[in-house]
Amino acid sequence: MSSVQLLYLIIGIVLVDYFFDQLLDFLNMKSAKSKLPEELKDIYPPEEYAKSQRYLKARSKFSFLTTAFNTTLTVLILAFGLFGDLHIWLSAHFTSPMLHSLAFFGVLFLVSDIINIPFELYSTFVIEAKFGFNKTSLKTFWADKLKGYLLVVILGGGLGYVLLWLIFEWQEQFWIYALIVITAFSLFMSVFYTSLILPLFNKLTPLAEGELKDKINAYAERVKFPLDNIFVIDGSKRSSKANAFFSGMGKKKKIVLYDTLIEKQSDDELVAVLAHEVGHFKKKHVMVGMAISVVQMAITLYVLSLLIFNENLSMALGAEDLSVHLNLVAFALLYTPISKLTGILMNMISRKNEFEADAYASTTYNPVPLQSALKKLSVDSLNNLTPHPAYVFVNYSHPPLLERLKHMDKFKKPE
Numbered sequence: 001m002s003s004v005q006l007l008y009l010i011i012g013i014v015l016v017d018y019f020f021d022q023l024l025d026f027l028n029m030k031s032a033k034s035k036l037p038e039e040l041k042d043i044y045p046p047e048e049y050a051k052s053q054r055y056l057k058a059r060s061k062f063s064f065l066t067t068a069f070n071t072t073l074t075v076l077i078l079a080f081g082l083f084g085d086l087h088i089w090l091s092a093h094f095t096s097p098m099l100h101s102l103a104f105f106g107v108l109f110l111v112s113d114i115i116n117i118p119f120e121l122y123s124t125f126v127i128e129a130k131f132g133f134n135k136t137s138l139k140t141f142w143a144d145k146l147k148g149y150l151l152v153v154i155l156g157g158g159l160g161y162v163l164l165w166l167i168f169e170w171q172e173q174f175w176i177y178a179l180i181v182i183t184a185f186s187l188f189m190s191v192f193y194t195s196l197i198l199p200l201f202n203k204l205t206p207l208a209e210g211e212l213k214d215k216i217n218a219y220a221e222r223v224k225f226p227l228d229n230i231f232v233i234d235g236s237k238r239s240s241k242a243n244a245f246f247s248g249m250g251k252k253k254k255i256v257l258y259d260t261l262i263e264k265q266s267d268d269e270l271v272a273v274l275a276h277e278v279g280h281f282k283k284k285h286v287m288v289g290m291a292i293s294v295v296q297m298a299i300t301l302y303v304l305s306l307l308i309f310n311e312n313l314s315m316a317l318g319a320e321d322l323s324v325h326l327n328l329v330a331f332a333l334l335y336t337p338i339s340k341l342t343g344i345l346m347n348m349i350s351r352k353n354e355f356e357a358d359a360y361a362s363t364t365y366n367p368v369p370l371q372s373a374l375k376k377l378s379v380d381s382l383n384n385l386t387p388h389p390a391y392v393f394v395n396y397s398h399p400p401l402l403e404r405l406k407h408m409d410k411f412k413k414p415e
Helices: 003-031 046-079 082-091 097-130 138-200 211-222 259-264 267-282 285-307 311-316 324-334 336-364 367-380 389-395 401-409
Strands: 204-206 227-233 244-247 253-258
Touching: 003 046, 003 311, 003 324, 003 336, 003 389, 046 082, 046 097, 082 097, 082 324, 097 138, 097 324, 138 204, 138 244, 138 253, 138 285, 138 324, 211 227, 211 267, 227 259, 244 267, 253 259, 253 267, 259 267, 267 285, 267 336, 267 367, 285 324, 285 336, 311 324, 324 336, 336 367, 336 389, 336 401, 367 401
Parallel strands: 227 253
Antiparallel strands: 204 227, 244 253
């Protein structure tokens, strides 16, 4: 395939992906029922339901604007060969191919981030603030930005350097070693994210002694969950939305509770939420998911190895000769349809896992407080409880709330 044909193909993929996503967003927004459905009356107060509809429309319209802007910008950059112009300009300043590539991606990241800062500010300080979610100060926003840049330079730059070295050193065989490096990095982040990365952005404090901690420890001991520590994270410094998760591998598991979650949920509801997370561990969802991700990454890297030294790809993006970093950009765009399909598959698996974790929590603890907790979380986050099935199929990693509630009804004990 010639470089011109490849360029048309890349632009076509970008546009098809854009219109496909917009169609799903449109269907999802239209599926929202303006009148509170009967089955939601015990979940949403009428005034909160009306607010959730306004929130959905505001987020959907904003998403349409940002996606349209970014897609238009991408198409223009491709059509006018600006990726190639950046490559040629940097080639006059860097003689090392690896440093040239790192500089290329560094400039792309910085320019892209700066362009999107106005959208981030509007999303955080206008939309999220309007609906009562935003707790982020401008000082925190810019501090997060600077810390994020630092992490990109250290972790992203370090990992990028290693992967580029493997490409230049091992040529088409690089994918085997790259898979090992990426897998090791992922495992490292799984183990040390909570202790090394998260404290850069949030304060973690041990859960205070008391009834809640006793209930969590008692449940963990009863189901033989290897609980190491329970922490509270100051999520309220950025948002009123709540969450909980556990991290770590092997016999060292940490549970992290958002302070906003503790404020809004009863002790039984909190234990039920954690029982759900324990269900993921007990059903080996995390390990299986990681194994699937490794296989997925292996396939992606292998396909990349077949194209990474294709000169026509570089020329399609505006270069005059072979460029590894331009080929990486071209590959990422060409691979979009496959990424979409694998994303749908992973979401299908994830939704199945969520049902299994709900079942585990229902049988080892109690479905009623878990249902109550999920209702509160949905209302507090103004979630859309009537999403379009097509949107759910493509984008949802969790089943819609009503499906989860109905599923957990099976585990209720007869009164």
